Amino acid sequence: SPPSFFQVNRYLTPALYAKALSFFSSLADSTILDLYCGTGTTSLLLAQKAKRVIGVEMVEAAVADARQNAERNGVTNVSFIAAKAEEVLPKLTADLKNEHLCVLVDPPRKGLDESVRRSLLSSDLRELVYISCYPETLARDLRDFRQQGWMLDRLCVSDMFPNTPEIETVVRIRRRG
Numbered sequence: 001s002p003p004s005f006f007q008v009n010r011y012l013t014p015a016l017y018a019k020a021l022s023f024f025s026s027l028a029d030s031t032i033l034d035l036y037c038g039t040g041t042t043s044l045l046l047a048q049k050a051k052r053v054i055g056v057e058m059v060e061a062a063v064a065d066a067r068q069n070a071e072r073n074g075v076t077n078v079s080f081i082a083a084k085a086e087e088v089l090p091k092l093t094a095d096l097k098n099e100h101l102c103v104l105v106d107p108p109r110k111g112l113d114e115s116v117r118r119s120l121l122s123s124d125l126r127e128l129v130y131i132s133c134y135p136e137t138l139a140r141d142l143r144d145f146r147q148q149g150w151m152l153d154r155l156c157v158s159d160m161f162p163n164t165p166e167i168e169t170v171v172r173i174r175r176r177g
Contacts, residue, residue, distance in 0.1 A: 029100050093123040
């Protein structure tokens with residue numbers, strides 16, 4: 001639908017998402033939070049390998065698209081929440097405290113909201129995969145995680161729109177120790 005986010009480079013998007021999914025150390029027994037999930041593309045890909053996926057997106061039309069995409073593709077281990085990540089993340093991480101939790105974030109250019117960073121940092125989360133379309137906010141967010149004992153251990157850059165300054169970066173960060 002018109003207000004929904006969707007990666008438009010149909011040639012490089014599959015490689016970008018495959019790389020992001022390959023960065024997770026283990027998905028088979030995991031519950032995945034897919035924050036800023038848009039129309040659910042990454043959620044549906046994650047659902048092929050994970051125990052359960054919960055997509056969070058604030059654009060209600062995109063959530064409706066994501067639910068339709070899941071239904072059309074017969075994916076039953078995924079659910080979608082229409083809300084701002086910063087509003088639901090504290091409760092989700094508390095509710096999922098006893099599960100093997102992994103998180104994928106693909107935020108807009110403004111990066112992660114400060115309250116999202118705080119919620120992720122205060123959770124039991126051990127690794128985070130981050131897809132970024134804006135290096136400046138990615139650097140800011142990574143700095144905050146590094147200051148709290150996290151480390152960057154994987155990185156990949158994709159030039160989604162050649163001859164423009166637009167690039168997508170995928171990183172995995174992990175808690176030290």
